[in-house]
Amino acid sequence: MCRIAGLFNKNDNPKRLNQLVRQMCELQKHGGPDDHGNFIDDTINLALGHQRLSILDPSPLGHQPMFLRDRYVIVFNGEIYNFKDLKKDLEKRGHTFNGNSDTEVILHAFEEWGTSSFLKLEGMFALAIYDQVQKELFLIRDSQGIKPLYYFHQENILAFASEVKAFSCLPIGLEKNLDWPLAFLTFGHLPEPITTLKNVFSLPKGCYAYLKLNQANHCEIINFTALAVAKLDISIPEAQELIDIALNNAIEKQLIADVPLGVFLSGGIDSSLIAMQAAKYQKDKLCTVSLHFPEINYSEKKYQDIISKNLPGKHISQEITKTDFNNHFEEILDAMDQPTSDGINTWFVSKAAQEAGLKAVLSGLGADELFGGYPSFQRIDKVPLLRSLGPLISSYAKISGNDALQRVAYLKNQKNPNYEYLFLRGFFNPIQLQKLFQISGNQQQQFLNDLTVPTAKVSPHQYDGVKASWYEQHYFMQNQLLKDADFMSMQHGLEIRVPFLDQQLINIVNQLPKQVLYSKHKPAKHLLIHAFKNLLPTQIWDRPKMGFTFPFQEWLKTHPKYLSLKESFSQNLPMQNMFKSYEQNKVHWSKIMSLMVLANFEAKY
Structure with missing residues (x-):
């Protein structure tokens, strides 16, 4: 895992380009503290930079x-988990290798x-290859x-x-x-491809950008992902077996590292599964990391202890107090690369893992989105009915002030998926955006x-x-959870x-019939x-989601x-009412957090 940067400018001089890329890398040094390097092609005016977090082959051969x-x-920023298999294939085709890194395998x-x-x-x-x-x-x-990758392209300039x-x-x-402020207040995050900077975009996932640098006025974005696969005719027990095998294989592959590696253990189903499966391979080398709080209503220590007592190796349990929060809050806000209404938990647990000497960890992120762990899975089938009752509900919502009911207004639009997602997971609803921030309905609609x-x-x-x-994966997970996980962990x-x-x-999940994956008559996930029922203690899976x-x-x-913040809105009655409701x-x-993040980023730009 690393940080990368690059700059092409047909009309600049190579020395200055190299200096600018070094500055770009310095601003990202927290994500690659172990080593750095630069490359310059002065015949075309391209500079590339790298900050290294050494995970595989930490020797100079991985530079x-x-x-x-x-x-x-x-x-290159990331990890290729099947690099050993690819390396064997390439060796059979006549390729020879100098080191043991996945980076070298990508090149070959x-x-x-x-x-x-x-x-x-x-x-x-997320990587760049130059020919x-x-x-x-x-x-x-x-x-x-x-992994994130952002770029700017205009005429004869490219930066990433x-x-x-x-x-x-x-x-x-x-x-x-x-x-960006409207996007943030509407979604609670910035939906790709937009960022806080005009004309700086996120490269779409599963895509590559291609530039012929001596014809650099055009940047082509090409999708390289595989086509959809046909559904399997399969029973629930057969599907469970396939998932057991696939997750087990994924965990085994992702435990490969030449440095200390651990597992985040929250006490929930997903992280517990990963920890229990990882124990089969790590045994006494297993290291799990948890956070807990003095406030019992918010702490999952009880469930973390149930799992950790069934695991070999070392368990690190760190208590986070209000004092810790107060001491680090400003630092956490400044750590955000892009605005988010969450992510602070990831900052703290990443800090605990780094202090324990770990350089990589496994996380349970993604399970809720794939297997139906959110309320949206129970809410989605109500969309047609609520849409038909929209005018009636909207009238009542304005009177009652009910946040969820006010989001029904998004269902007026039947063609744009952005609106349906916001009904399911919108942040500030349309009435709040207008009342609290004076953003008109027309302005909201034009943006969406x-x-x-x-x-x-x-x-x-x-x-x-x-x-x-689909909504959870392509909006909430993509734009909030994965971004938060990346920049909060790489800060450490x-x-x-x-x-x-x-x-x-x-691929297996995508092939399963919907009646196998999601059933109204069965519990979430x-x-x-x-x-994995025989692997997990009953107390872990048979409890309310926290x-x-x-x-x-x-x-x-x-x-x-x-x-x-509250004082700054002392003359704003709608805001004062919101603060009162929060209290x-x-x-x-x-x-409330989003307003602090908004102010922090507004001060930067």
Whole structure:
């Protein structure tokens, strides 16, 4: 896991380009503290930079930028879990290797198969490959969008980086994206491809950008992911067996590392499964990391202890107090690469893992989205009825002030998926946006109509678990959970791996019939639970879902930053009413948090 950057400017001088890329890398050094390197092609004015977090082959043979036969150059952020199998295949085809890194395998694979090699890579990755002979540059992002990659392209200039903050040092006249505050308040995160900077975009997942640098006025974005596969005719027990095998294989592959590696253990089903499965391979080397709180209502220590007592190896349980929160809150806000209404839990647990000497951890992220762990899976089939009752419900919602009912207004639009997602998971609803922030309905509608819709297809008239899963994966997980996991963990030089997003496991899930995956007559995530029922203690899977959160609802109420925020809106009656509702526990802490994040980012741009 690393951080990368690059800059091409046909009209600049090579020395300055190299200096600028070094500055871009310095701004991302927290994500790659172990080593750094630069490359410059002064014949075409391209500079590439790399900050290294050494996970595989930490020797100098893994240094980047890495070269192959004085032709190909790579800077790479991520992990390729099937690199050993690819390496064997390539050796049979006559390739020879100098080291033991997955980076070197990517270069040889590209030399052998060209852009077809991207689909062969199983893992999480954002990388750039440069062909010095053809003067061609390729920017590539993994099919699940686990690793971020941002780019700016205009006429004869291209810049890219792992974090948006890296663009701040470039003298290319970047401006604030005027839409980002509305996007953030509407979604609770920034939906791809937009960022806080105008014309700086997120490269779509499962895509590569291609530039012929001596014709750099055009940047082509090409999808390389595989086509959809046919559904399996399979029973529930057979599906459970397939999932058992696939998850087990994913965990085994993702435990490969040449440095200390651990597992996040929240006490829930997903992380417990990963820890129990990882124990089969790690045995006494297993290290699990948990957070707990003095406030019993928010703490999952009881469940963490149940699992940890059944595991070999070492368990690290760190208590987080209100004092810890107060001491680090400003630091956490500054750690955010892009605005988010959450992610603080990841910052704390990553800090605990890094202090324990770990450089990589496995996380349970992705299971809820794939197997039906959110309320949206029960809510999705009500869309047609609520849409038909929309005017009646909207009238009542305005009177009652009910947040969930006010989101029904989004269902007026039947063609754009952005609206249906916001009904399921919207942050500030349309009435709140207008009342609290003076954002008119027309302005909201124009923004949502112009916003890019995820390229993956789903039936527009399908209201079942498959569609709920699509929304959760392509919006909430993609834009909030994965981004939070990346920049909060990398702030501590820690790599987070996500076995539930293993491509082979996802392929199997995508082939399962919806009646097998999601059933109204079975509990949430029933397929996953029963696939491992003999492995998990009953207390772990037979309990209400709690979610991995913090006691912010109480902690924020007395924080100086909240008190200052409240004072700044002293003449704004609607805002004062919202603060009052929050203090009465009628408004979730994340909305208060979002206002602090908004102010923090507004000060930056």
